[in-house]
Amino acid sequence: MVPTGAYGSWPSPIDAAVAVTHDGYPDHVGMVGDDLWWTEARPAEGGRSALVRRRPDGDAEAVLPRPWDVRTRVMEYGGTPWHGATRAGRGPLIVFAHFADQRLYAFEPDTTAPPRPLTPLSPAGAGLRWVDPRIDLERGEVWCVLEEFTGAAPTDVRRVIAAVPLDGSAAEHRGAVRELSAERHRFVTGPQLSPDGLRAAWIAWDHPRMPWDGTELIVADVGEDGLLHAARAVAGGPEESIAQAEWDAEGQLLFSSDRDGWWNLYRGDPGSGAATAPCPREEEFAGPLWQVGRRWFQPLSSGLIAVVHGRGATTLGILDPQSGDLVDTAGPWTQWGATLAAHGSRVVGVAASPRSGVELVELDTATGRARVIGCGHTDRVDPAYYPEPLVRTFTGPDGRDIHAHVYPPHSPDRTGPADELPPYVIWVHGGPTSNVRLVLDLETAYFTSRGIGVVKVDYGGSSGYGRAYRNRLREQWGVVDVEDCAAVARALADEGTADPRRIAIRGGSAGGWTTAASLATTDVYACGAISFPVLDLTSWLTTTHDFESQYLESLVGPYAEQPGRYRERSPGRHADRVTAPFLLLQGLDDAVCPPAQCEEFLEKMAGRGIPHAYLTFEGEGHGFRRADTMIRALEAEFSLYAQVFAIDRNDIPLLELTK
Numbered sequence: 276m277v278p279t280g281a282y283g284s285w286p287s288p289i290d291a292a293v294a295v296t297h298d299g300y301p302d303h304v305g306m307v308g309d310d311l312w313w314t315e316a317r318p319a320e321g322g323r324s325a326l327v328r329r330r331p332d333g334d335a336e337a338v339l340p341r342p343w344d345v346r347t348r349v350m351e352y353g354g355t356p357w358h359g360a361t362r363a364g365r366g367p368l369i370v371f372a373h374f375a376d377q378r379l380y381a382f383e384p385d386t387t388a389p390p391r392p393l394t395p396l397s398p399a400g401a402g403l404r405w406v407d408p409r410i411d412l413e414r415g416e417v418w419c420v421l422e423e424f425t426g427a428a429p430t431d432v433r434r435v436i437a438a439v440p441l442d443g444s445a446a447e448h449r450g451a452v453r454e455l456s457a458e459r460h461r462f463v464t465g466p467q468l469s470p471d472g473l474r475a476a477w478i479a480w481d482h483p484r485m486p487w488d489g490t491e492l493i494v495a496d497v498g499e500d501g502l503l504h505a506a507r508a509v510a511g512g513p514e515e516s517i518a519q520a521e522w523d524a525e526g527q528l529l530f531s532s533d534r535d536g537w538w539n540l541y542r543g544d545p546g547s548g549a550a551t552a553p554c555p556r557e558e559e560f561a562g563p564l565w566q567v568g569r570r571w572f573q574p575l576s577s578g579l580i581a582v583v584h585g586r587g588a589t590t591l592g593i594l595d596p597q598s599g600d601l602v603d604t605a606g607p608w609t610q611w612g613a614t615l616a617a618h619g620s621r622v623v624g625v626a627a628s629p630r631s632g633v634e635l636v637e638l639d640t641a642t643g644r645a646r647v648i649g650c651g652h653t654d655r656v657d658p659a660y661y662p663e664p665l666v667r668t669f670t671g672p673d674g675r676d677i678h679a680h681v682y683p684p685h686s687p688d689r690t691g692p693a694d695e696l697p698p699y700v701i702w703v704h705g706g707p708t709s710n711v712r713l714v715l716d717l718e719t720a721y722f723t724s725r726g727i728g729v730v731k732v733d734y735g736g737s738s739g740y741g742r743a744y745r746n747r748l749r750e751q752w753g754v755v756d757v758e759d760c761a762a763v764a765r766a767l768a769d770e771g772t773a774d775p776r777r778i779a780i781r782g783g784s785a786g787g788w789t790t791a792a793s794l795a796t797t798d799v800y801a802c803g804a805i806s807f808p809v810l811d812l813t814s815w816l817t818t819t820h821d822f823e824s825q826y827l828e829s830l831v832g833p834y835a836e837q838p839g840r841y842r843e844r845s846p847g848r849h850a851d852r853v854t855a856p857f858l859l860l861q862g863l864d865d866a867v868c869p870p871a872q873c874e875e876f877l878e879k880m881a882g883r884g885i886p887h888a889y890l891t892f893e894g895e896g897h898g899f900r901r902a903d904t905m906i907r908a909l910e911a912e913f914s915l916y917a918q919v920f921a922i923d924r925n926d927i928p929l930l931e932l933t934k
Contacts, residue, residue, distance in 0.1 A: 280689040282697040282726035283922035288656045294721040295905035301650045306618040307359030307367045322900025338384045344374035349406035349422045350822040355568030360410040370417045377404045392446040407465030407568040430821045455503045469522045476520045483828035486564035489513040509548030518561035523574045531561035533742045553596040560584045563708045563738045569613040581622040583611040587739045588713045606645045609713040627714035659687040662723040671762040678733040684726045696774035698920045699728040703782030703789045710739040734759035752830035753844035756789045761799045777920045791846035802919040804912045806860040810847035810872040850879035856886040858915045862895030886932035
């Protein structure tokens with residue numbers, strides 16, 4: 276007989292350290308010869324991103340010790356930070372961006388030589404940044420995107436496609452860097468060379484569009500001088516988002532486009548741009564391009580194409596572009612990342628499931644067999660404590676669908692009292708053009724195993740459900756997202772799943788905005804946890820980074836035409852409406868949502884008698900990476916809920932709430 280215990284009071288082996296201190300989150304996967312390489316997030320090592328190598332049938336090893344951190348800050352969210360090439364008789368060559376100074380380095384892992392800089396040092400790493408490198412051994416260069424700051428403001432920036440000499444001559448002289456493309460667009464991705472080397476393709480867009488609103492697929496001729504000539508758009512536009520482009524072995528362009536309402540895969544002629552979709556579906560074969568160099572599909576030498584696709588959840592499939600046949604990978608994985616690598620008949624990607632964390636999975640397309648080859652999931656606690664997600668669709672205002680994952684309280688050791696409903700926390704994802712993932716998350720289990728339910732909401736504006744679903748948030752940020760989260764919360768209360776008096780809301784970045792806006796405009800929530808948020812739209816326009824500096828044009832409307840809307844929707848302007856306790860969490864090095872937003876909000880809350888706490892973290896930017904930070908933040912959040920929900924616990928550090 277399982278003992279009864281008040282919700283929230285249950286004992287759990289999943290403490291904050293177990294929930295957040297996990298090494299091995301792989302990303303940016305690539306093949307160099309027969310070896311598999313990737314980056315790994317290391318919270319226990321100060322949040323650095325390690326570069327890892329796995330030889331065939333061998334063990335994985337980090338090839339660069341601390342303090343090397345393979346990560347780029349281009350557009351603040353970064354992107355593909357490394358590339359490798361094989362050299363006959365000389366071993367592999369790796370080029371990577373180092374986070375601390377944002378320089379490109381060349382590294383020969385089979386020698387004892389340390390990495391050598393390829394690009395000049397910039398003051399505080401702010402002047403020059405690089406992303407999406409591609410080594411060209413024949414020319415002795417690495418082609419990539421150069422981001423150059425030209426003034427003091429975060430929007431004083433230019434981006435071009437550039438070539439950096441591999442001999443290191445540009446390490447001292449900026450003039451040795453060749454700019455390959457004219458400065459035509461505000462944003463560009465790295466160039467992809469055609470098999471014959473005569474053409475290059477890349478994606479470009481301009482303010483005020485975001486890449487999921489509208490981009491252009493650019494094709495240019497590669498001249499004998501090594502420059503890109505006669506650049507022309509062959510697909511895309513203001514209302515068509517191209518998220519990725521590659522060449523197949525026959526010299527045809529492969530690209531993802533949402534021209535028909537979904538990011539489908541197209542194959543077309545690079546000259547005319549005429550293209551067809553070999554497998555049109557009401558599914559997504561790509562996603563929002565938050566980072567330069569994301570790859571949802573990978574052409575194979577056989578002519579087949581490996582594709583990540585789905586609605587909400589995703590899977591890995593192998594597409595025959597001639598017949599349109601699509602065969603999905605067998606296995607438990609319900610979410611595949613936007614990073615794929617291929618070598619011969621092998622495809623490697625990053626995948627996870629509701630019962631396993633993120634793993635490196637290899638598919639042998641010749642046999643159809645999939646297996647874990649790196650970062651394999653290890654149960655750090657008894658899986659009996661893992662939550663079981665319920666994939667649900669709720670009904671919102673005007674009858675619209677709202678997708679969500681519901682995680683009820685769950686423990687093998689306790690059950691709730693028959694006369695008590697459990698507390699729930701609404702989790703709001705960031706972006707807002709992003710989505711929740713159907714995977715095991717021990718931070719979720721940290722709450723559910725203690726008797727607090729979690730529901731993760733893909734509110735209108737989320738990706739993964741087609742362009743029309745994303746467009747629900749156009750000029751409606753602070754309205755549709757708030758309404759959808761509240762509708763889910765009320766539905767859980769009305770059906771007797773959640774205690775209506777004990778529902779909280781939490782979110783970071785854009786999710787922090789929705790959390791704060793929800794506390795200021797609804798009476799649904801008993802409290803809220805707000806991380807690195809947008810709080811005042813008007814001031815955010817002039818203080819945030821360039822990539823998102825005009826994002827509000829589509830989310831809220833043109834500021835010149837709607838200044839009142841910006842003021843009215845900003846929770847930072849309406850501190851007097853916030854009556855529920857809250858927690859604010861903020862990284863002091865955040866360039867996306869600077870700490871000033873929180874500080875101004877707290878000044879307006881002073882003396883109002885609303886219990887709250889403000890925790891700041893040195894060395895953290897937009898999103899926390901260090902284990903000690905994440906532990907402190909998670910424990911503080913639970914302490915907030917315990918105090919507001921009247922949960923009796925003495926095993927969590929007490930969060931001091933002030934008024």
